[in-house]
Amino acid sequence: MPHMTAATTELDRAMMRLALELAHKAAALGEVPVGAVVYNGDVVLAEAYNRREIDSDPTAHAEMIALRAAAATMGSWRLEGCSIAVTLEPCPMCAGALVNARVKRLVYGAADPKMGSVDTLHRLCTDARFNHRVEVIAGVLAEESAEVLRAFFRVRR
Amino acid sequence: MPHMTAATTELDRAMMRLALELAHKAAALGEVPVGAVVYNGDVVLAEAYNRREIDSDPTAHAEMIALRAAAATMGSWRLEGCSIAVTLEPCPMCAGALVNARVKRLVYGAADPKMGSVDTLHRLCTDARFNHRVEVIAGVLAEESAEVLRAFFRVRR
Numbered sequence: 001m002p003h004m005t006a007a008t009t010e011l012d013r014a015m016m017r018l019a020l021e022l023a024h025k026a027a028a029l030g031e032v033p034v035g036a037v038v039y040n041g042d043v044v045l046a047e048a049y050n051r052r053e054i055d056s057d058p059t060a061h062a063e064m065i066a067l068r069a070a071a072a073t074m075g076s077w078r079l080e081g082c083s084i085a086v087t088l089e090p091c092p093m094c095a096g097a098l099v100n101a102r103v104k105r106l107v108y109g110a111a112d113p114k115m116g117s118v119d120t121l122h123r124l125c126t127d128a129r130f131n132h133r134v135e136v137i138a139g140v141l142a143e144e145s146a147e148v149l150r151a152f153f154r155v156r157r
Numbered sequence: 158m159p160h161m162t163a164a165t166t167e168l169d170r171a172m173m174r175l176a177l178e179l180a181h182k183a184a185a186l187g188e189v190p191v192g193a194v195v196y197n198g199d200v201v202l203a204e205a206y207n208r209r210e211i212d213s214d215p216t217a218h219a220e221m222i223a224l225r226a227a228a229a230t231m232g233s234w235r236l237e238g239c240s241i242a243v244t245l246e247p248c249p250m251c252a253g254a255l256v257n258a259r260v261k262r263l264v265y266g267a268a269d270p271k272m273g274s275v276d277t278l279h280r281l282c283t284d285a286r287f288n289h290r291v292e293v294i295a296g297v298l299a300e301e302s303a304e305v306l307r308a309f310f311r312v313r314r
Contacts, residue, residue, distance in 0.1 A: 056234050060234075124274075130278075
């Protein structure tokens with residue numbers, strides 16, 4: 001069962017639509033299409049999409065790039081009070097990074113049966129043994145988020 | 158119980174000694190002292206230490222910086238065949254990054270009761286549901302690795 005601990009707002013949906021646009025940009029570049037937006041209230045701090053192939057960087061998932069850019073904007077590694085919208089359920093690396101960065105809320109779209117580590121395979125964002133927990137809102141624009149990925153792999157297989 | 162699936166070699170211990178030197182450099186800069194070295198055979202591909210405060214970057218753990226630098230050196234995000242020596246058991250972010258980067262072997266020093274996600278709180282490097290597993294060798298120069306951290310926090314508390 002996905003987490004349902006917090007309310008989705010119209011702002012979250014607007015941010016997810018922006019994340020979906022970013023995912024489409026990734027697809028156009030031949031990257032697995034995942035997009036992410038970090039925001040504080042209605043201020044967008046960072047936008048990013050997956051760049052693993054282009055950057056030859058195993059850490060260049062959308063969430064990681066967005067977290068690093070948001071921290072650079074804030075001048076601090078602590079992203080307390082910030083939310084992140086991401087089209088796909090974060091992998092263990094990205095879920096762990098959200099905890100490390102003290103992100104307040106994670107809003108994600110499609111579940112990831114292969115690597116999802118927020119609800120599907122592990123629950124890293126809400127592990128009470130860690131020094132920070134992230135509120136999780138799952139399934140926001142899930143169908144659109146999954147369709148971007150399906151369309152990408154349909155063409156390439 | 159820590160993993161004991163693979164043999165520690167004299168080369169691993171030499172790389173851990175280098176990682177310990179890097180941890181000491183971090184301490185001198187006021188950073189939590191953790192060091193990491195990525196190597197392929199006896200070739201060092203990248204050396205790094207924790208730079209979270211200096212860089213204001215929540216992702217700037219020693220392992221992450223070393224993985225990114227090694228991938229840049231290799232010109233590929235795939236670090237197949239590579240080993241990493243790190244003085245402290247990786248957190249969920251770094252353990253996930255080792256899986257994403259297809260690292261072959263992880264050699265670590267001290268266990269981390271707070272965030273350790275290789276043996277202590279989670280077993281992310283050896284989860285059979287992920288598309289890659291990392292061989293884990295725990296406890297190499299563990300006492301020296303723990304002592305660098307203890308000395309750092311002794312002075313600061």
